[in-house]
Amino acid sequence: MKESINKPAAPAAFTSIAQAQGLHLLPETFRYNETGLDFQVIHAQDVKQKNWILRLPRRPDVLPRAQNEHRVLQWLQGKLPVSVPDWQIFHESLIAYPRLAGTPVANIDMEQKCYVWNLEPENLPQAFITSLGEAVAALHTLDTEAAAQAGLKVYQPEQARQKLETQMLRVKKELGVAQPLWEQWQSWLRDDSFWPSHSSLVHGDLQAAHILTDENGKVNGFLDWTEAEVNDPAIDFVALLASFGEETTKTLLQAYEQAGGNVWPRMLEHIQQRLGAYGVNIGLFVLESGSEEYLPMAKTALGLDN
Structure with a gap:
């Protein structure tokens, strides 16, 4: 079996990636969601108090599927009667999109x-x-x-x-x-x-x-x-x-x-x-x-x- 990678991400690493993309996050607002099998999820706010979802790959094997997901979401924008995530950052260590409305x-x-x-x-x-x-x-x-x-x-x-x-x-x-x-x-x-x-x-x-x-x-x-x-x-x-x-x-x-x-x-x-x-x-x-x-x-x- 391959070794599973399931460690909490260091905030400094991905806040730096986000900042390089023009997204200035507030680490004190981070709320971690560990339920995803493939991605660690973090709810966060930026300096303008806008809500974001951060997804961090848990293992290298999820990256090809993340690339597929990115293509799907780009193509789907505006085509459905429901909202879908709009990935505004897509990096091998970090995916970020504005949080969707709803529960x-x-x-x-x-x-x-x-x-x-x-x-x-x-x-x-x-x-x-x-x-x-x-x-x-x-x-x-x-x-x-x-x-x-x-x-x-x-x-x-x-x-x-x-x-x-x-x-x-x-x-x-x-x-x-x-x-x-x-x-x-x-x-x-x-x-x-x-x-x-x-x-x-x-x-x-x-x-x-x-x-x-x-x-x-x-x-x-x-x-x-x-x-x-x-x-x-x-x-x-x-x-x-x-x-x-x-x-x-x-x-x-x-x-x-x-x-x-x-x-x-x-x-x-x-x-x-x-x-x-x-x-x-x-x-x-x-x-x-x-x-x-x-x-x-x-x-x-x-x-x-x-």
Whole structure:
């Protein structure tokens, strides 16, 4: 395993980088958020009392994905009905952008490894479901050819399936997968009726901590676009299904379809299958980050905890 780098950043180093870019931060205002697996996050103010978000890479392996995220965010500016970060500093040691308005649907408790909810997951406002469906539909109906021309990663439907199969094989080889789960994955991979005939630009990690809402529960921002690419649109519903359950996901898909999202007959079942393969994502994180901390979670998700 690679050594994981997870040390608090020295303020002097990145305040100097920010100052060189014309951003004069006040170190006494720094509030540290350690919940991110790939980036340490700091809330800060500048000398004009403007609020900023600072992101500091935890490991070298996150830098290529940060470069991808930068391209995505540059291309997305002004294209969605919700706000996205506007990176005004992009350096290998520091990313900085003005803080977006809104409150995350949930925060992450790192000690307990669970959500602390700001909206009640079992009593979500209709405004949340409608606006989330609209925002995801707007993202998924963006021009993928234009995205490709802007340098974004593009996986056509068959390529998306092949990519997932390659990831599954790597996880099986390097960590292992319980045989019944492996057989379930293979059956799903080979059944065309589950799979979409189109690809969409996806956020890639659309979970509660990355969705901002206003005081009425209306979605007004998406954070953390590290995994964004053109891929299977079902990807953006997996964490939502895990958090909110099947009935809310059905309602969300209706709002998504009404807003122009492309829904196919077995989309919900396909999302459920993707959730059942979530061990692939955790396994890949362990392999690519070198973090032993999440190995037990990966083994559980891969059916290897017995």
